[in-house]
Amino acid sequence: MSAKEQDKAIELERSLGVAAVVGKSLSDENRLRILLSLCNGRKTVSTIVEEMNLSQPLVSHHLKELRRCLLVKVERKCLIVYYEIADERIIDIVRRLAHLATDLLSQRDTF
Amino acid sequence: MSAKEQDKAIELERSLGVAAVVGKSLSDENRLRILLSLCNGRKTVSTIVEEMNLSQPLVSHHLKELRRCLLVKVERKCLIVYYEIADERIIDIVRRLAHLATDLLSQRDTF
DNA sequence: TAAATATATAAAGGTATACTGATGTATTGA
DNA sequence: TCAATACATCAGTATACCTTTATATATTTA
Numbered sequence: 270m271s272a273k274e275q276d277k278a279i280e281l282e283r284s285l286g287v288a289a290v291v292g293k294s295l296s297d298e299n300r301l302r303i304l305l306s307l308c309n310g311r312k313t314v315s316t317i318v319e320e321m322n323l324s325q326p327l328v329s330h331h332l333k334e335l336r337r338c339l340l341v342k343v344e345r346k347c348l349i350v351y352y353e354i355a356d357e358r359i360i361d362i363v364r365r366l367a368h369l370a371t372d373l374l375s376q377r378d379t380f
Numbered sequence: 381m382s383a384k385e386q387d388k389a390i391e392l393e394r395s396l397g398v399a400a401v402v403g404k405s406l407s408d409e410n411r412l413r414i415l416l417s418l419c420n421g422r423k424t425v426s427t428i429v430e431e432m433n434l435s436q437p438l439v440s441h442h443l444k445e446l447r448r449c450l451l452v453k454v455e456r457k458c459l460i461v462y463y464e465i466a467d468e469r470i471i472d473i474v475r476r477l478a479h480l481a482t483d484l485l486s487q488r489d490t491f
Numbered sequence: 492t493a494a495a496t497a498t499a500t501a502a503a504g505g506t507a508t509a510c511t512g513a514t515g516t517a518t519t520g521a
Numbered sequence: 522t523c524a525a526t527a528c529a530t531c532a533g534t535a536t537a538c539c540t541t542t543a544t545a546t547a548t549t550t551a
Contacts, residue, residue: 287481295403367399
């Protein structure tokens with residue numbers, strides 16, 4: 270490994286703490302569903318609640334968690350609150366995760 | 381959205397359950413460290429324990445979790461057990477996650 | 492056979508998290 | 522001002538999860 274690659278590896282290791290924090294967002298199916306539902310633009314909380322078929326407090330709870338990890342941005346327009354994806358790369362990661370999980374599972378019956 | 385794209389979207393949605401199971405593996409810093417430490421080939425449990433500076437039962441516990449999600453493969457050679465990455469794509473995902481998390485965090489102080 | 496090695500598992504504690512039901516807050520409209 | 526709307530928060534419960542300490546199992550070696 271070159272000195273430059275070594276530096277990169279160390280930098281990567283250092284970021285695993287924050288990576289795990291963001292990774293926790295990907296550990297819940299409802300949050301993944303919310304993230305994907307936001308991939309075509311911002312939505313209001315009510316819209317998400319209807320689409321997800323989850324209780325409003327539960328959706329609020331998960332949105333708060335996604336906000337905490339900076340994965341979504343909020344925009345208030347008086348009574349209505351819009352949520353949107355903060356960084357499109359998270360969608361890409363979710364897609365890769367889903368593909369990988371599907372492939373892994375196809376070799377087995379269940380996790 | 382074309383009919384084909386629509387099919388893909390539905391397929392993706394269906395896989396979010398298993399995606400969340402695998403995602404849970406990415407929610408713990410120690411597991412991320414173990415995964416990355418395996419990216420250059422198989423290692424024994426003892427080696428991982430030394431490298432991670434974690435207790436042996438704790439490493440076993442996390443390896444068990446990674447096994448459950450099929451992210452690592454096991455190979456026994458008598459007393460010694462080797463663990464290795466089951467699918468290289470997981471390393472790619474961890475890298476992307478780490479980069480994204482670092483970038484998101486750089487816009488803030490803390491999660 | 493006894494000790495040492497490599498790994499897994501069990502028990503227990505403490506914290507975190509998902510979820511529900513109830514309530515709070517702020518804004519809009521009648 | 523009163524009711525309705527949109528969203529957040531709180532209290533409570535149940536479960537899951539990380540971690541430690543102790544112990545079990547299997548294999549090798551003396």
